[in-house]
Amino acid sequence: MSEPLTKLFMKVASVRSAAAAGRTFLESYPVDEIIQKAKHGKDALYPFSDLDEYGRALLGADISVKQATRFSTLDELVLLPPIFTPKRLERMTELAREPFFSDVDLETAIGGFRSRLPLAMASMGSTDVAHSQSPHLGRGAAEAGIPMGMGENIATVWGYARRTKASMPTFKQRLFAYLDHVKEPLGGVVIQQSVEDAFDELWHKVYTDPDVEPFFRKGLVAFEVKLGQGAKPGLGGETKVSRDAARSLKGKYYFPDDPDTVELDLYERHSAPGTYTEEILRGQLRSLRTNFPRARIWIKTGPFRDLLAMFRVASQERIDAVLVDGKEGGTGMSPVIALKDLGLPTLACLKRINDARLEGLRAPFVLSGRLFDGGHVVKALALGANAVAFGRPFIVAVGVGGAKGIRNYLEATEVEIRMLISSLGKYKVADVSHEDVGSLDRALADALNIPFVYA
């Protein structure tokens, strides 16, 4: 290669443009599918294109996969409907008619809350992409009757009740985008507190806030101890903030570039992962119960190798819910090497949940990490989760149509869940079990102790 050409090549190869990053996301994430659902609701559930329509098209299972994956996902499992369906007979006896998929009862207890679906909106943090849309996200989740999480650093970065940036909502506005539209007795809000939020006593602030007090009385608020995140287990939260923000936050976070002496547009801001031993966690959970008797207590964990040991502590301490986020979970910002090399895939986390069930642990489990359709929900239920949480699908859906986009997306997902559960001859979420799922891969089948479908 001539020298100018080499230079040009180096230049092209070294530019990581927004378009390229966007393309990667489009290629690896089912954005198109979610957009269709957010636009059309349940009408998006059939694979018609604009060119064919009902009665003319000939369709069948897509036998390809979008791309080769490095690790196994829930898409390597299939659900296994039976012919003989004693539970359907039970339901028919109740109804005095043949049951339809609309007869599946989806209302689920999630971590002390009641939810219209076995599905929650995962905690999103302080990054712009989630925070700027948070009024619609909160309203959408509340109107859909599902719980919603609020991630770390929102109050520290955007202010508890006074805006740190004119165009961005405060913590409290984000909280009330949900609470103002909550459909009691359904729903509930789950609030995290980072080490940095704890510096300002965020939970104490919320707990003593007269505006929030009625919701504690009704049991609609949980505090969530965050032990890590799918996309960066073992690392603290990371984001970029403006110079003004960096200056005001200096001392609470780690800034590799000192905002007082180095001039940049944006400053990397790292928060601490938090130090735990079993005893520290136990003590912290007990202190939470003592300090905030009217709050539900949740744990959010990343995909750590010692999940089972933590599940035992959670179970002994009667925690309301443990949310497990797999390594392919969404993130506002995570080092590439962490995304590539840290932690257990979501399916491996589900296997730990399954192990916990076999051990008889009582804690309710919520699974998250690149889950986006009704099939993922039902497979997670079959392997021991009580519910799942979605994150990125809601960000895509809210981008398509605000709170309406979320309602449409959830309508489509709800119908998927109903269809799948009813196909298994079951009409209650709690009846979905191990027998309902099989694996396309033999090693996976052995690991999960479910049938290898070709055997």
Next chain:
Amino acid sequence: MSDPGLAPPQDHLRTSYRHVRDPRMQKVLRVQAALGSAIREYLDGEGFTELLPPIIGPVADPGIRGAKQATINFYGREYKVTSSAILYKQMMAASLGRIYFFSPNVRLEPLETASTGRHLVEFVQVDIEEAGATYEDAMRRAEDLVEHATHGVRARAGGELEAIGRRLNGGGTPYKRISYEEALRILADHGREIPYATEIPWAEEEFLSTRFQAPFFIYDYPRGSRGFYDREHPDRPGILRDFDLLYPEGYGEAISGAEREYEYARVIARLRETGENPSKYEWYLDMLREGIPPSSGFGIGVERLTRYVCGLKTVWEARPYPKVAGVFSP
């Protein structure tokens, strides 16, 4: 005592300038002053040094049930208003051995406490610390102090007490001691199960208190139910060397006390129970690293003691200009 439906005392508090001139209230305030001098007489006689209480500082006690700390802007940085002088008590016991403060505390309590009849946002506690003492020593100290104060007040303000119409059931020391586990068993026997390792809820504490005719101790709380500075039994992991003294007849908690953690490495692990970054407690940790002696101590709320001695329905009748959660008042 406090009936569960007790309304927050909006009107009462707004007109506190009028209540302080009520003849009965005047007697209560004289009893309160008499209690103060009886307490000082006892502690001074036992070789304690009274110190000026801290009002503000970079950190305050995080081990307060649900209550938020008040903050003030200190030339661009943040100071906390004392929620308890615990960290300073350890500092001063290391210097003078036996010390006490009449310490004003501010705790922004949750709104639900506005109707317990037992919580004030601003109150004064006599905060006592004694170097080299065990928690058994501290319990003996606590019961001696309460005995001395309740007897001393009769000598000093007998007329007022008679006019108020309060006769204390004499108990005599030593007060009965029950462990935290026994307390849970008593509650469970009365159909009031509470989960192990949480602080005893206010309603249950009050119920227990109605079962006794004289003050009594609950000791050995489990780790997690109390502040990080309560020392863990070296040979009984998970159990703290601490105690509460409860008044009888439903008046509830009088005193919280404990032997202290004083070793740096133990404290830093315990501090994480608050979910905070230990760096927030920089001066305190530096002090521990340099070394302080073991100590024990306790705090006794002056308003609650007054309420008990005078037989008042609520604690906001036991001080001038009371402040209760959520009520804006003089």
